[in-house]
Amino acid sequence: MINQVIWPPIITTLLYVLVFGLALGSRIPTVQGVTYAQFLIPGLIVLQVIDASYGECSSSLFQGRFMNSIQELLIAPMSAAEMVGGFILGSLARALLIAGLITALGVLLVHSVPRDWALYLTVIALVSVLFSSLGLIFGLVAEKFDHIAILTTFVITPLTFVGGVFTSAKMLPQTLRNMELFNPIFYAIDAFRRSYTGESDLAPWFSLSMIALLSAIALGIALRMTAVGYKLRT
Amino acid sequence: MKRYGNFTAVDGVTLRVREGEFFGFLGPNGAGKTTTINAIVGLARKSAGKIAIFGYDNERQWREARRFVGLSPQEFNFDRYLSLRDVLIFAAGYYGIRGKEVVERADMLLERFGLTSHAHLEYTKISGGQKRRLSLARALIHEPRLLILDEPTAGVDVELRLELWRWLRELNQEGLTIFLTTHYLEEAERLCRRIAIIRGGRIVTEKPTEELVAEGESLQDVFLELMRH
Numbered sequence: 456m457i458n459q460v461i462w463p464p465i466i467t468t469l470l471y472v473l474v475f476g477l478a479l480g481s482r483i484p485t486v487q488g489v490t491y492a493q494f495l496i497p498g499l500i501v502l503q504v505i506d507a508s509y510g511e512c513s514s515s516l517f518q519g520r521f522m523n524s525i526q527e528l529l530i531a532p533m534s535a536a537e538m539v540g541g542f543i544l545g546s547l548a549r550a551l552l553i554a555g556l557i558t559a560l561g562v563l564l565v566h567s568v569p570r571d572w573a574l575y576l577t578v579i580a581l582v583s584v585l586f587s588s589l590g591l592i593f594g595l596v597a598e599k600f601d602h603i604a605i606l607t608t609f610v611i612t613p614l615t616f617v618g619g620v621f622t623s624a625k626m627l628p629q630t631l632r633n634m635e636l637f638n639p640i641f642y643a644i645d646a647f648r649r650s651y652t653g654e655s656d657l658a659p660w661f662s663l664s665m666i667a668l669l670s671a672i673a674l675g676i677a678l679r680m681t682a683v684g685y686k687l688r689t
Numbered sequence: 690m691k692r693y694g695n696f697t698a699v700d701g702v703t704l705r706v707r708e709g710e711f712f713g714f715l716g717p718n719g720a721g722k723t724t725t726i727n728a729i730v731g732l733a734r735k736s737a738g739k740i741a742i743f744g745y746d747n748e749r750q751w752r753e754a755r756r757f758v759g760l761s762p763q764e765f766n767f768d769r770y771l772s773l774r775d776v777l778i779f780a781a782g783y784y785g786i787r788g789k790e791v792v793e794r795a796d797m798l799l800e801r802f803g804l805t806s807h808a809h810l811e812y813t814k815i816s817g818g819q820k821r822r823l824s825l826a827r828a829l830i831h832e833p834r835l836l837i838l839d840e841p842t843a844g845v846d847v848e849l850r851l852e853l854w855r856w857l858r859e860l861n862q863e864g865l866t867i868f869l870t871t872h873y874l875e876e877a878e879r880l881c882r883r884i885a886i887i888r889g890g891r892i893v894t895e896k897p898t899e900e901l902v903a904e905g906e907s908l909q910d911v912f913l914e915l916m917r918h
Binding site: 519522523524526527528529530531532533534684688689 | 693727730731732733734751752753755756758760762764766767768769779780783784785827
C-alpha cells in the first residue's frame with residue numbers, strides 16, 4: 456500500500472520541487488509575493504489530490520468489476536448513495552493523507568505554510584469529490600484498464616499542466632488566459648493557491664462555485680449510473 | 690422472466706421455497722440456474738415477474754430482502770488483497786454489523802470451517818477447497834435466513850465434498866433455508882428435501898426428492914429422461 460499510495464506522489468513532488476522549484480526557480484523573481492518554489496507547492500498538492508482521487512475510485516471500482524468482488528456490495532443491503540459515498544470517502548481520505556504529506560514537505564523544503572486552512576480543506580474536499588466522481592464514471596464505463604488511463608493521459612494531465620501548477624494566469628498571454636476559464640483545474644489551483652499566498656487570479660467564491668457546480672454534476676452522474684446498475688447489474 | 694435483448698434466459702419460473710427447507714435447483718449448463726439466482730439476489734434485473742424473500746419484494750423492499758440472503762457464488766469473487774479474516778470483517782460491514790460482534794462472528798466462522806490457522810493469509814494463498822469454505826463463511830457472516838449456494842462443491846475433492854455436505858446438513862438442521870444448485874445429482878439426492886429441474890429457462894418438474902427419485906431408478910435416470918423430452 457505504501458509503495459502504491461504514498462511514495463509515488465512524494466517522490467514526484469520532491470522532483471518537481473528540486474528541479475523546477477529550487478534549481479530553475481532560483482532564476483525566477485517572486486510570483487504572487489512568494490518564491491517560485493513556494494508558489495509551486497499548492498499546485499503540486501492539487502495535482503496529487505486529483506491523481507489520488509481519480510486513481511482510487513476508478514481503479515477500485517474497475518478492479519471490483521473485473522474480479523467480480525463488486526458483487527459483494529451489490530447483493531448487500533446498500534443503496535447506490537451509500538456505495539458511491541463509500542468510494543468517495545475512501546478517495547477523500549487518501550487525498551487528505553497525500554495533501555498532508557506534501558504540505559509537510561513544503562514546510563520542510565521551502566517553508567511554505569498554508570494561511571487559510573478552511574479554504575485549504577474546502578478546495579481539497581471539492582476537488583476530491585469532483586475527481587472521485589469522474590473516477591467512478593470511468594470505472595463504470597471502462598472495459599479495459601487502458602480505458603481508465605484515457606482520461607488521465609488526454610484530459611487530466613494536460614489540463615493540470617496548463618491549469619496553473621507552474622504558472623500564474625497573469626504570466627500567460629491573453630489568449631491562453633481566456634482559455635484557462637474553460638479549464639476546471641485552473642479554478643481548483645487558483646482557489647487553493649490563495650489558501651497559501653492570500654492572492655488569486657479570480658475571486659475565490661467564483662472558483663469555489665465553479666468547482667462545486669462541476670462536482671455536483673459529476674457526482675449526480677456517478678450516482679445515477681450506480682443506481683441504474685450501469686455495467687454492474689445485468 | 691429474464692431477457693437479454695432477444696434472448697429469453699428464464700421464462701415462467703414459479704418456485705416456492707419453504708422456510709427451513711433444503712431445496713435443490715438442477716439443470717444442465719445454460720439452463721438458467723445462475724440467472725435465476727442472480728435475479729433473486731439482485732445481480733440481475735428481472736424483465737417481468739416478482740420475487741419475494743420472506744415476504745419482502747426483492748426490488749421494492751430490497752433493503753429488507755437482501756438482509757435475509759447469503760450467497761456463495763459459483764466463481765470466487767473475493768478481493769484478492771484481503772486476508773481471510775478481513776474478507777469476513779469487510780463483508781459484515783456491508784450488512785451494518787459493527788464493533789466487537791464483527792470480530793467474534795468472523796472468528797467463530799473461521800473456526801467452524803477450519804480456517805483459523807489461515808486467518809491472516811491473503812485469499813490468493815489458500816487452496817481451492819479453502820476458498821470454497823471461505824465463500825460459505827462469508828455468505829453466513831450476517832446470519833442470513835436463506836443461504837443460496839451456486840455449485841458449492843464444484844472442483845473440490847471427495848473428502849471436502851463430504852465435509853461440506855455435513856456442514857450444510859448442520860446449517861439446515863439449525864433452521865437455515867438452503868437453495869442449492871449443483872451438477873452432482875447424488876449431492877442433490879442426498880441433501881435436498883425438494884428438487885426443481887430447469888431446462889431452457891423453464892421449470893420442467895418440481896417435487897419432493899423421494900417422489901422424483903421414485904419415477905426412475907435414480908435421480909440421474911429421471912434427470913436424463915427429462916432432458917431428452
